[in-house]
Each structure stands twice: as C-alpha cells, then as structure tokens.
Amino acid sequence: MKEIKLKNLQKRLVYSFENQNLLLQALTHRSAAKAHNERLEFLGDAVLGLIVAEILYAKFPAQPEGKLTRMRASLVNRSTLADIARELSLGELLSLGSGEKKSGGHRRDSILSDTVEAILGAIYLDAGLTATQKTVNALFNSRVDKLDPSVQIKDSKTQLQEHLQSRQIPLPTYDVINISGKDHAQTFEVSCSIASLDITANGIGQSRRIAEQQAAKQVLEMVLS
C-alpha cells in the first residue's frame, strides 16, 4: 500500500528516485527517527530559492529586483508549500513520532512545508539541478502563471496588520475552518478573527493563502467602515 503511494508521489513529482532511501528520509520528521529530514530541508530551501529566482528572472525581464523578491516570497512561503504538500497528499506518507501523530502533525503547515523542501533537497542530491527544476516546474507552474507583477503590492493581510498595529490593536488570527474537494481541486475556507474587536469574517479560495487574503479583506472593510 505504502509502495503504491510512494510510486504515485514520484509520478506527481515527475521524478523517480535512484536512491529511495533519500525519499524516505525526506518524509521523516525529526520526531520519528534519527535519520530525519531537517538537513535535506536546509538544502531544499536553498535549491527552491534558486530555481524560483531563475524562473522569475527569465519570465519577467522588465521587473526590478524588489518586485522579483516579492513575487518569490508570494510563491515560496509556508502556506503555499503546505498547500502543495496537500496536493501531493504528503500527510499520509509522513513518518511522525507518536506525540506529533496524536496532535495532528501530518496536517500542520510547518511540518508539511518543511517536507516539500526536504523532498526537493533529496531530488537535488539524487540527480542534481536539472531534475529538481523539472519537479519545481511541475509543482509551481500554475502558480507562476497566475503571477501578475502589476498587482498592487500590499495584500489585504499586510494592510490589515499595518492598520491594526498603527492602532495598537492585537493582530488577527487565521484558522482553517474547512477544506473540501480533493487533490488539485481543493477549496479552503478560512476565518480571520480579531478577538478584541469581536470581529470575524470568512474567506474562501483555491488555496489557503487566497482564502486568508479574502477573509482579511473583509475584516479590513469591517474595521475601516
């Protein structure tokens, strides 16, 4: 069963590991075993950073460095990487210690996003840059296509945060309320709450990030009105 899932994962990664142990290590959280994925994550984070930098450099020849940096941050961040992990159904393949398992570690953004980076680090070690570029292209393609450098820089979450900070109001909390659909067609519902103002609004989107932005936008409107 796990064999089949590992095969399916590698299909989606557009890469089949020479050394399957590297893949298994990439899927192992530090709570589960000594040969865990943290060092691979260190490497993968750097590989991903370069590959996305190069994609943006080539795709947007007229954009200045600051814009490239912000676009990269919008692609490579915890919530996007966790979304990708969910698209890959990584949660069910993760090796976690019993404590992490009980507390829902296989659904946690931080663990999921670190695992994506570890897998990319493992591919890089197994086969080098070109193979890793192929995988990154497969995973990020649709997101890169949606990038629009003309879009206003400050997103709703940032605007909301700055508005609240300037008034010394505690920052909002974001919670995933519901995830529906599967694989490549998931829909996220996220709430944005400011407890001290007794304000809550929900946002819906194809990624957690988008849903959070939607929720933040509505709260911002409520706060400003």
Place this chain on the structure above:
Amino acid sequence: MKEIKLKNLQKRLVYSFENQNLLLQALTHRSAAKAHNERLEFLGDAVLGLIVAEILYAKFPAQPEGKLTRMRASLVNRSTLADIARELSLGELLSLGSGEKKSGGHRRDSILSDTVEAILGAIYLDAGLTATQKTVNALFNSRVDKLDPSVQIKDSKTQLQEHLQSRQIPLPTYDVINISGKDHAQTFEVSCSIASLDITANGIGQSRRIAEQQAAKQVLEMVLS
C-alpha cells in the same frame, strides 16, 4: 588599462566570461546606468545561497540544520562579501553615478557585497551552476576551511545587546504582540523596539525565544545598515 583589470578579475574568479557584457552589467551600480546589476544580484544571492548550502551539507554530515544555517550566515553576509570584493579590487572597476562616486560608493560595504553577488549571478547566467561553484570555491575556500562548528556563534539578541552597549544606546525591549494557534502548534509574534532610535521590528516563531531572536536579527540589520 581597464581591459587588463577586467582580465585580472576574471583570473581571480577562475572564470572567463563568454558574454563580457554580463560582467560589465554586474559591475554597474543602479546609479550609473539603466542596465545595472540589481537583477543579477537577486539571482546571484540565490545561487550563492545554494552553493554554500551544498558545501556545508557535504562537509559537515553530522551537523544539524540549525548549525548549518548559522555557519552559512557567517560566510554569506554583507561584511564577508565586501571583504571578498576588496580582495578582488572590485571598487576600482565599479561603474557608479557621480553622486555615489563622490560619496565613496566604491568603498561602501553594501555596494561591494551586492556586486559580488551580481558577478556570481552573471557567471551562473553565462555558464551555469558548475562554473559558478568553481568560482565560489575559489572565493570562499579559505573561509570554509576556518569554520569550526564547535564554536558558538553568538545569537542575534546577544549580538544586538553587545552592539548597543558598546555605543551606550539603551537596550531594546521585547513584547509579545500575538499568540495564535493552540497547544502544540502555537505561533508567537514578538516585537523588538529601540525607542531611542525609533526602530521596531517583529519576529515570528514557534516559540517566544525564536520569535525574539528573529525580531532581534531584523533590528540588528537595521542598526548595522
């Protein structure tokens, strides 16, 4: 004369450019011309990050991710890169606008370190990863050899405190702004402020300690820049 200097530079880089215009662009500050080096710097920063990550990953197989991250930060930072720029005599090859020239831009750490990154980005564009690895090895070899993972690198809070004390500036205050998530998945947001300098930055982390270090790191960068 400049020809000879450019040749000597390429000898020290262990790389001779196919496309000499890329090298010239890497040496051009944004104050001097439209075809300046900022986009190359964006790319070079990412390339350098990966290459040094891989060197450390291979050289220190027993070191955890946190140690690798700190060692990389001790190699790849503004002052080290500026030192390397001086070893390469980059200052005399820089194209600067007249304002920057008058104010000593060719000696400024920020401009020098950005130029080193831009050159690495240019080599990567011109010839790919392997060529850039050779250059990075040549430039960083002696520094990598001196790394000792058993040496405690001072954390950001300590560095910030010592920096401020040496200048008799009152110490920063740390405040928890927000705690989100629950139980095993809490996220802390902490601000670090130096009232007398009117500087504040926030840090986020899975523990208050990590968030404080993050905030301190950012304030340190603001203070040093």
